[in-house]
Amino acid sequence: MYNLLNAEFTPVEHVLIVVGIMLVVALVFGFLIMVVSKKFAVEVDEREETVLGCLAGANCGGCGKAGCAALARSLVEGKGNIDDCPVTDKENKMKIAEVLGVEYSGGGEFIYVVCCGGGANAKDRNDYIGEAGCIRQSMVGSGRKLCSTACLGEGSCVAVCDNGAIEVSEGVAYINKDKCIKCGKCAKTCPKLIISKIPASAVVYVKCSTKCRGKEVMDACTKGCIGCGICAKNCEQKAITIVDNLPVIDYDKCVGCGYCVEKCPRKVIHFVNEDRDDAVLD
Amino acid sequence: MLKMIPAIIMTAMLSQNFILVQFLGICPFLGVSKNIKNAFGMGLAVTVVMFIATLITYPLYTYLLKPLGFDYMEIIVFIFVIASLVQVIEIILKKTSKPLYEAMGIYLPLITTNCAVLGVTELVLTSELVTGLFDACCYGLFGGLGFTLAIVLMSGMREKLDTTRVPRPLEGFPITMLLACFMAMAFSMF
Known part of the structure; x- marks a missing residue:
């Protein structure tokens, strides 16, 4: 040991020692993890692994659970809902449904509604003179209304709808459910984020x-x-x-x-x- | 040796607070501070990992890497050790304490890449206060508690902020950054 400490290493020896150290650390910890995972193995439902593999793996928490693993667990336990995950695509959701042996229709039916009844009933804080459109108007002090989530009624959603399903009446946008194809463009466009998705039922x-x-x-x-x-x-x-x-x-x-x-x-x-x-x- | 302990506690927890003074581990500080419960869980997880990581890396460096003259390998070896440790702790927790494991959830694996943990293992090597393994472990433990303190304080204030009317352009993340800035200014007064 003494000789090793004082020795001048040749480049080759140097590289070998570096590799050696890494190898030893890797082996020791690899072995440790192996032993621990054997000793502390928890019986996991096989389906859980499969379901986890099908989920998007974004760990975004969009489902309200602490990550994809937690959602996978609750799905296997029959508590969760596949549609809770906003990221996983339809194909994978079908696969999950197959693994779990449940019916999956490919996303629940839903409709869009405008969650504001203000219009003329919502007071204006000031006048707005400028370019038309809710998006433009909301850039200036978040719009002319006193209420920060009031429909501005300037029709940015109307402009973006390809099917003419939206019209503004009495200062509030209204979505015609028969014409709406549920593309969701209006919900994304609305600067006030007041167009929301609710189940068709x-x-x-x-x-x-x-x-x-x-x-x-x-x-x-x-x-x-x-x-x-x-x-x-x-x-x-x-x-x-x-x-x-x-x-x-x-x-x-x-x-x-x-x-x-x-x-x-x-x-x-x-x-x-x-x-x-x-x-x-x- | 024991005489230095109060100094280490003060330094690690307050005057050299990992988040607010050294700006290490900002990611969980901003990401996991939305409510007190999660923040506390994250803080404790970091504390445990910091303590155990220091316990292992300090001797590894002092008795193996340094005498051999391979001290420049510290970072890569330390990363290795920390990542493995987190893995081991996760497996053990999963078996022994399911509720704690579930409470920590995704935060535990996230600690692997938390620079505050790597920071503490590096800092104890150069700090003048640390003279031995015991000191190093103390530094790790109280550094972790300092981290917990900062993240819990932050989450408490963010909970209050949620129910306050914030000027529109500052809503959400901008006001959080301002908040962090003022906290850092307060802590830099130590």
Whole structure:
């Protein structure tokens, strides 16, 4: 050992020693990991590995779980929903469904709705004189409305829709469900991000997007949600929770009774079906 | 040896705080600080890995690499050691404590590439305060606790920020960066 410490290494010896050190470290830790993984092996459902292999592996947390492995586990346990993952493509989702032995239709049916009923009911903070279009207008102090999530009604979504499914009436965009092909362009275009995706089976939706507190909403808009929670209290299915001063409807629980529509003091919750909507609200 | 411990604690935790003074490990500091619970889990995971990593790399360097004159290999060897350690800890945790494993989730593997861990193993080699293995481990442990302190403070403030009205152009990430900046300024006063 003593000789080794004081020795002058030739280049070849030097390289060999470097390689040697790395090799020894690699072997030691490789062996350690092997032993530990044998000793602490946890029995894993084989399907879990397969499912994990099919998932996108982005570990983005978009599903609400702590990474792809967690989603794979909950899928195998039958708790999760394949559609929770926004990244994995349809083909792989089909494969997962096959592994799990469940039906998968290739994505749930859904529709787009505009979550704002403001228009003329939402007060203007100032005038806007300039180039038309919501996107342009929202660049200047986030638009002319007092409410930061109000539909500006300037029709940027109308312009982007290839099917003429959107029109602006009374200052609020409206999506015609029969013409809409669910491309989602409008939802991506809207600078206020108030066009949202809800299941096609949904009966009611919240026609407001404000997360402000009650008093601020009162000042800004007569059709704004004040987060009072009356809908949540009256929902017999406990399908409504108030998150950030706004009701969130759990469509798996909602049975479409429409109590929330009737009870809402601000008439913020609407039926998706307009005929039913008109009958109750007018 | 023991006399130096208070100095090491002060240095590692506060005056040379890994995140706010040395700017190491910024990625989890900004990425995992959205709520206190996750931030705390991440902080503890980093602390454990820092401690064990120092425990192994310090002797490895002092008794193997340095005497042989191969001290320039420290980084590559240390990375190796840290990555393997994280792997081992993950396997052990998975078996022994499922709830903790699930709570840490993705953060544990992420520590592999956390530069604060590599930072502490490098720093104890050059720090004047560290004279032996015990000191080094203390530095690792309290460096990790300092990391936890910073990330928990940050997450607490970010939770408050979520319910505050922030000027529109600063919403989201910009205000977080400003916040981090002010915290760093406060810590640099030590």
